[in-house]
Amino acid sequence: MDFDWTEPQRARYHDTLTAVREAFADDADETSAEAAAGTYDRKDWLLLGQLGLLGPSVPEGYGGGGLGALDTALQVEALGRGCTRTGLVFGASAHLFACAMPIVDFGSQEVKRRVLPGMCRGELIAGNAMTEDEAGSDVSRLAVTARRVEGGWVLDGEKSFVSNGPAADVYVTYATTDPKAGHLGVTGFVVDRTAAGVTAGEPMAKMGLSQCPAGTVRFDGCFVPDSDVLGEPGQGGVIFQHSMGWERACLFAGYVGLADRLIDLSVAQVRSRRQFGRRISEFQAVSHRIADMKLRVESARLLLYRACWEMDERRPATLAIALSKLAVSEGVVTAALDAVRLFGGRGYLRAGRIEAALRDAVPAVIFSGTSDIQRELIARELGI
Incomplete structure (x- = not known):
């Protein structure tokens, strides 16, 4: 090994x-x-x-x-x-x-x-248009529908929380094509923003990740040709979960990078900041906090690398990916809170950009499957 x-x-x-x-x-x-x-x-x-x-x-x-x-x-x-x-x-x-x-x-x-x-x-x-107001964790009951017509499909309905949505040129979206088939009745589509019947909403005001615009996308009688269907009709649920494997593993590597940056900044801060006549790094409460930050990020990093390795080896990676996503997302939120505490008042000011890391970290425990969903996946893989 x-x-x-x-x-x-x-x-x-x-x-x-x-x-x-x-x-x-x-x-x-x-x-x-x-x-x-x-x-x-x-x-x-x-x-x-x-x-x-x-x-x-x-x-x-x-x-x-x-x-x-x-x-x-x-x-x-x-x-x-x-x-x-x-x-x-x-x-x-x-x-x-x-x-x-x-x-x-x-x-x-x-x-x-x-x-x-x-x-x-x-x-x-590109914008990923899956989430709906009433379909977040449960993506087998989509209100957006697609009905068969000659040469393609007609989409109707609205997606919410579409990352990149207001800026996107193309959308990957999913719609119900057979309401009686549950997750087997969902189909994936590639839709150009310029297609008739596509309307992108204004950017939503969010707690964090502010540089990425997110908004609604509405389809009103939007025709999509057969060539722009992903896989076969009814494969949408499988295709979406496949994409979530990539996202839950590789996307969260960016958060590992963020945690590394927070540790770098925190180490520099405690080495230079002085209180009571000495550097605050000499206080055990401070140095141990950074030690815990390092422990969490290295543990999460190993889980993430393991998940990616299993994907590359074409092994079943559901358990490894869920463990990785849970460890990284929860770990980076804690790391950001630790950084705010280590920077004190300066960490609370927007000018220092430390508080921005906390706001950017919080959504990690929500999107791509909440932390509770990851725990459910882990329990299921263990046979519970």
């Missing part, structure tokens, strides 16, 4: 981290709440495309990097550590794992050639 990175992995991580820090160096100088809260723009997206961070797991033939799950996760981890705008990291990861990968694995050749190269280059932004 080898826990060390290969030289190519080490070099890719270092090069990506350096490139991201250089590309987004100006972010470190942002001190106003308004500047830090602004959504990304097309320039940011194209820059990520130039860095190869919008398609590392997409096959090279479609413009991607051709990497496996573990090597992709290392790239996302470097992005999360080097970029202080976690909302941008999240938006890019949702674009890749919840949208590009279902197209890679289940899309027709026509739709792959049409959208994947542009998605990898950053010319297209």
Whole structure:
């Protein structure tokens, strides 16, 4: 059993981290709440495309990097550590794992050639339109419907909390095609924003991940040709869970990167901050808090790497992925709270951007399956 990175992995991580820090160096100088809260723009997206961070797991033939799950996760981890705008990291990861990968694995050749190269280059932004107001954790009862017509399908209904939704050029969405079949009656579709009957709502005001716009997407008699169906009719539930495997494993590598950054910042803070005539790092309560931060992130990192390794080995990875997602999401929230405490009053100020990490971390225990859903999956895999 080898826990060390290969030289190519080490070099890719270092090069990506350096490139991201250089590309987004100006972010470190942002001190106003308004500047830090602004959504990304097309320039940011194209820059990520130039860095190869919008398609590392997409096959090279479609413009991607051709990497496996573990090597992709290392790239996302470097992005999360080097970029202080976690909302941008999240938006890019949702674009890749919840949208590009279902197209890679289940899309027709026509739709792959049409959208994947542009998605990898950053010319297209993709939004994952699954969640509805009454269908969050239970995605087998979607109110959005698709009825069969000659040459395709007609979609009707509204999706909510669509990450990248207000900015997206293309949506990966899911609709009920057979109400009596439960999760076997759901079908996946690729829908262009310019299609007749598609309306994207305004960005929602959110607690965190503010750089990633999220909103509603409505379909009113929207025609989707058969070529833009993902897989076969009725496979939508399986396809969505497949994409969630990628998202729950690789997307959360960005949060491992965020936790690493918080530890770096916290160590620098306690070494320089003095109280009662000495550095606060000399107080055991402080040093032990950072030790616990390190323990949580390294434990989560190992679980995440294990999940990605099992994916690459084509092994059943449901248990490993659920353990990984739970450990990373809960761990990064605790790490962010620890960082706020270590920075004290400065950690509570928006100018310091430490509090932003906490707001960005909280949603991690909700999206891609809540922590309670992960515990249910773990219990089910254990036969309980």
